[in-house]
Amino acid sequence: MSRVGNVPITIPSGVEISFAGDTVTVKGSKGELSQALTGGITAREDDGVVVVERPDDSGSAKSFHGLSRTLIQNMIIGVTEGFVKELQIQGVGYRATAKGSNALELALGYSHPVNITAPEGIEFDVPVQTQIFVKGIDKQLVGQVAADIRKWRKPEPYKGKGIRYVDERVIRKAGKAAK
Numbered sequence: 362m363s364r365v366g367n368v369p370i371t372i373p374s375g376v377e378i379s380f381a382g383d384t385v386t387v388k389g390s391k392g393e394l395s396q397a398l399t400g401g402i403t404a405r406e407d408d409g410v411v412v413v414e415r416p417d418d419s420g421s422a423k424s425f426h427g428l429s430r431t432l433i434q435n436m437i438i439g440v441t442e443g444f445v446k447e448l449q450i451q452g453v454g455y456r457a458t459a460k461g462s463n464a465l466e467l468a469l470g471y472s473h474p475v476n477i478t479a480p481e482g483i484e485f486d487v488p489v490q491t492q493i494f495v496k497g498i499d500k501q502l503v504g505q506v507a508a509d510i511r512k513w514r515k516p517e518p519y520k521g522k523g524i525r526y527v528d529e530r531v532i533r534k535a536g537k538a539a540k
Contacts, residue, residue: 366426369410369435373441378406379400385433387439392498396432400425404433421486439498446507448493452522455514456490465493469514477510495522 372378384393385404393497398404401416402425416423423489434489435450438444450457450467459467463479465487483506486494493510507526513531518534525531 366430387436394436398429399516402429435500444503446495447527450491459487
């Protein structure tokens, strides 16, 4: 039995949820998101809460039950509050510059600047040259864009230079031992 899938989702005020076949659409103050439910999972609204149900106790239905409930919960949080991923840049000469709210220019030690354009629904905020905020309503898209930015210069273990998540811990290695 999925413990996550059985928990009902409360619908906050100002959020509209509609169900059309196997597609769930959530509208809120920040935007609109929709998600197709797979594996025969169904969702319905009962007295201000969303209940996610599975058709049977097969292995695939159980695996999609909790996932579908979490996806709907993330859509509700996204259209009300939004999601933010924070990246830090460490290294001499490494910096980020915002080019509007949907473009970013990174100096990461290459011979050329790295230009990144945000996809639809994502915004960049650069309060300091060594800090990047990736903001949006779709949790998966925010995480993917942050991972793509980090991929340009992953933190290396010897000097710790690179782009890292704020809560990421980079294990440092000792360099060559002096003789």
